[in-house]
Amino acid sequence: MGKRVEDGGGTQVTLSCGFDANLAHYDRLTREEYLEETPHLKHAALRRLLRETARAVLDHAKRRAAQPHVLDLGAGEGSVTLMFLEEGAVVTAVDISPQRLAQLRERCSRFADRLRTVEGDALDAMNRLDGRFDVIVACSFLHHVPDYLSVVEKAKACLRPGGIFLVFQETPRYDTMRRLDYYFMKLAYYAWRAGKGRWGEWFRRFIAHRRGLLLEEDNVDYHLVRNGVDQFAICRTLEASGFRCQVSYYWSTMSRLWQWVGTSLGIRNTFRLIAVAPEGCERSWAVRS
Numbered sequence: 001m002g003k004r005v006e007d008g009g010g011t012q013v014t015l016s017c018g019f020d021a022n023l024a025h026y027d028r029l030t031r032e033e034y035l036e037e038t039p040h041l042k043h044a045a046l047r048r049l050l051r052e053t054a055r056a057v058l059d060h061a062k063r064r065a066a067q068p069h070v071l072d073l074g075a076g077e078g079s080v081t082l083m084f085l086e087e088g089a090v091v092t093a094v095d096i097s098p099q100r101l102a103q104l105r106e107r108c109s110r111f112a113d114r115l116r117t118v119e120g121d122a123l124d125a126m127n128r129l130d131g132r133f134d135v136i137v138a139c140s141f142l143h144h145v146p147d148y149l150s151v152v153e154k155a156k157a158c159l160r161p162g163g164i165f166l167v168f169q170e171t172p173r174y175d176t177m178r179r180l181d182y183y184f185m186k187l188a189y190y191a192w193r194a195g196k197g198r199w200g201e202w203f204r205r206f207i208a209h210r211r212g213l214l215l216e217e218d219n220v221d222y223h224l225v226r227n228g229v230d231q232f233a234i235c236r237t238l239e240a241s242g243f244r245c246q247v248s249y250y251w252s253t254m255s256r257l258w259q260w261v262g263t264s265l266g267i268r269n270t271f272r273l274i275a276v277a278p279e280g281c282e283r284s285w286a287v288r289s
């Protein structure tokens with residue numbers, strides 16, 4: 001296990017294993033397996049919300065640049081990158097997994113002239129990339145990075161004035177969620193796991209966490225051991241540099257049935273954050289469900 005540090009939510013996490021664990025996990029996972037566990041790509045309503053968000057963010061960026069430059073952090077198999085390409089952007093996609101990037105290039109091949117891929121750690125990549133971006137996207141990504149506030153800090157420096165930092169599909173800090181939302185989220189997750197016959201896996205993890213131990217897989221999805229991603233710490237980091245932040249909440253879970261039930265009950269367990277760099281213009285970013 002790696003070095004333990006305090007994160008924004010006051011929870012101890014390990015730093016050094018995140019990269020290797022994510023690389024091993026995402027290089028191994030087939031695209032089908034990935035999509036099965038990815039609510040924002042699996043459920044039509046969430047795909048629609050993501051697409052509408054991408055479109056709105058790019059419309060905003062197009063007021064300043066006819067062909068906005070987008071940096072997609074932890075771009076994975078390319079579904080999010082593809083949305084931005086289809087909306088007319090030039091995209092730089094960063095990921096640590098060569099397998100994922102190969103899939104991404106294949107999926108986005110008809111836009112090859114507007115696509116650049118960078119293999120490596122997102123923070124390293126931002127330190128090395130030239131130029132600044134109109135939009136930086138972190139979709140279902142920050143919870144894979146132990147010190148995600150460093151990523152946010154660096155993203156600020158990589159954005160043009162008026163640029164947008166978009167965070168999509170993150171679980172909020174657990175202690176900021178309504179109890180109903182929190183317990184419903186857990187119920188839906190364990191019920192889905194049970195339906196997959198993965199009780200043993202869950203039980204092993206449950207017991208380890210009760211004893212305060214971290215398992216190898218905890219280095220992939222940090223939010224499970226550090227109680228969510230701290231949306232307020234992200235906002236504070238951005239607002240300290242004059243960004244205007246809007247956080248919206250919605251429901252997402254793996255199972256189709258529980259997705260429908262949770263949506264019908266108005267449960268919220270996931271956030272989207274849109275942050276406009278100084279010199280941006282006013283607009284409202286309400287989530288439409």
Ligand SMILES: C[S@@+](CC[C@H](N)C(=O)[O-])C[C@H]1O[C@@H](n2cnc3c(N)ncnc32)[C@H](O)[C@@H]1O
Nearest residue numbers: 022026074075076095096097121122139140144
């Ligand atoms: C849950 S997937 C999200 C993929 C895509 N953004 C989406 O929304 O479908 C997380 C991705 O982040 C990548 N990743 C994890 N840690 C990373 C890091 N430190 N730097 C760059 N990519 C990383 C993984 O390889 C994986 O492809």
